Amino acid sequence: MSTADTAFNENASSNLKDVKFSILELAPIRDDGTAKDALENAKRLAQHAEKLGYHRLWVAEHHNMKGIASSATSVLLGYLAANTSTLRLGSGGIMLPNHAPLVVAEQFGTLATLYPDRIDLGLGRAPGTDQITMRALRRGRFETEEQFPQDVSEILTYFDDAKAGQQIIAVPGQGSKVPVYLLGSSLFSAQLAARLGLPYAFASHFAPRMMMQAIALYRENFQASAYLDKPYVIIGVPSLVAESDEEAKYLATTNYQRILALFRGQPTNLVPPVASMDGLWSEVEKRGVEGFFGVEQTGSKETVKHGLEELLQRTQADEFIFTCDVYDPEKRLKSFELLKQIQGESQ
Template sequence: MRSLHNTQFSILELAPVREDKSVQFSLQHALELAQHAEKLGFSRLWLAEHHNMDGIASSATAVLLGYLLANTSTLKVGSGGIMLPNHAPLVVAEQFGTLETLYPGRVELGLGRAPGTDQVTMRALRRGRQETEEQFPQDVLEILSYFGEAKQGQRITATPGQNTHVPVWLLGSSLFSAQLAAQLGLPYSFASHFAPRMLGQAIQLYRENFQPSPYLDKPYVSMGVPTVVADTDEEAEFLATSVYQRILALLTGRSLKLQPPVQTMEGRWSVSEKIAVQNFLAMAQIGSPETVKQGLEKLLMQYDVDEFIFTCDIFDTDKRLNNFSLLIDLKQSN
C-alpha cells in the first residue's frame, strides 16, 4: 500500500469570502496561502472557477493565477478547474499559454465539463453561444492541439500557447471524464471534495481503460479531500461548523460567505439537512493530526490514489494556514 510519505499533497483553493471581510481580503489571503504552500513543499495549488457565488472569489481564474505566479517562485499553480463550456478553447489556450510563457514549467490546466454555476449565469457567460457538456471531448482535443507543435496546414495557432505543452488534467465527479481521461492518456482528478459517490467506480474505470500517451505513460489520479485539522479533535470539530454552515447554505440556496464557527449546529439544520451535509462531506478529514492521519491512510488503503488535493474552509485565516502546516507534517513524518 502507498504511504502518506509517497503520496503527493496539493491544495484546491476557492478563495472563500468571509462574512466580515472584503473580497480583496480573500484574494490577498489566497496569495498568502500560495506562499505558505510553497514554503511547506506542497506539490501544487489550484484555483476553482465558480460564478455568481458570493462566497467564492476565484471566478476570474486565469487572472488570479497570474497574481499568484508573480508572487511565488517554485510552486506549480493551475486551475481546478476551468469550466470549459463557459469558454472558447482558443481563449483558454492563449490565457494559459501566456502564463506558461511568463512562468515556464509552473502552470497547469485542469478542465471541467460542467458550467460551475446556475443556468441564468451560464447564459450570461456564454452570451448566446450554444456550447454544451457534450462538446467537451472535442474542446479538450482542440486545446491540446493549441499547446502542441503546430501541424502543417493548421489555420489557427495560439500565440502564446503553441508549443508550450501546458500539462492538461481532466476533472470530474462522474464517469464521463474518467473515461475520456483514460482514452486520451491524461491525468485525472476526481471531485470527491463535494461529490464523492462515484469515486471508486470512476478510478477503476480510468485505470482499467488508460491508454499511454505523449502526456502520460501510466494512470495518475488525485482525489479531493475536505480538511479541518487542529491540535485536538474537539477544536477541529468546533472549527468545522463553519464548513457545515457553508455546505448547508449551498444546499438551501443561501449566502455562501464563510461564517464563524459555532458551539453547536443543533437547531441550525434539520435531520435530513444534516444527513445531506454529511453525504456531501463523506471524504472529509476532521480532527487532530493523529485522527486525520488515520483517516488519510484509510483512504489510501481504499483508493490507492497518487495524490490528495485538499480543500479547507476554516474561518480564521491563521488557523486555516495551520491546517495545511499540520497536513504536510503528516506526510513528512510518515
C-alpha cells in the same frame, strides 16, 4: 462490500510519503471581509504552501456565487504566480463550456510563457454555475457538455507543436505543452481521460459518491499516450487539522454552515464557527451535508493521519488535493502546516 469499494491491490502502500499533497483554493470571502481580503489570503496561502513544500495549488472557477472570489481564475493564477517562485499553479478547474478553447489556450499559454514549468490546466465539463449565469457567460454561444471531448482535443492541439497547414495558432500557447488534467464528479470524464491518456482528478471533495467507480473505470481503460504512460489519479479531500479533535470539529462548523446554506439555495460568505450544529439543520439536511463531506478528514494530526492512510489504501491515489475553509485565516494556514507535518512524520 463491493469490488468498487475495495483497494485495487491488497498490498498497496498506505505510506503518505508516497502520495503528493496539494491544495485547492476557492478564495473564500468572510462575512466581515471583502473580495480583496480573500484574494490576499489566497496569496498568503500560496506562499505558505510553497514554503511548506506542497506539490501544487489549484484555483477553482465559480461564478455568481456569494462567498467565492476565484471567478477570474486565470487572472488570479497570474497574481499567485507573480508572488511565488517555485510552486506549481493551475486551474481546478476551468469550466470549459463557459469558454472558447482558443481563449483558454492563449490565457494558459501566456501564463506558461511567463512562468515556465509551473502552470497546469485542469478542465471541467460542467458550467459550474446556475442557468442564468451560464447564459450570461456564453452570450449566445450554444456550447453543451457533450462538446467537451472536442473542446479538450482542440486545446491539446493548441498546446502541441503547430502542424503543417494549421490555420489557427495560439499565441502564446502553441508548443507550450501545458499539462492538461481532466476533472470530474461522474464517469464521463473518467472515460475520456482514460481514452486520451490524461491524468484524472475526481471531485470527491464535494461529490464522493462515485469516486471508487470512476477511479476503477479510469484505470481499467487507460491508454498510454504522449502525455502520460500510466494512470495518474488525484482525489479531492476536505480537510481540517487542529491541535485536538474537538477544536477541529468546532472549526469545521464554518464549512458545514456554508454547504447547508448552499443546499438551501442561499449561498453565504464564510461565517464564524458554532459550538453545535444542532438546531441549525434538520436530520435530512445533516445527512446531505455529511454526504457532501463523505471523504472529509477532520481532527487532530493522529486522527487525520489514520484517516488519510485508510483513504490511500482504499484509492491508491497518486495525489491528494486538499480543500480547507476555516473562518480564521491563521488557523487555516496552521491546518495546512499540520497536514504537511503528518506527511513528513509518516513511516
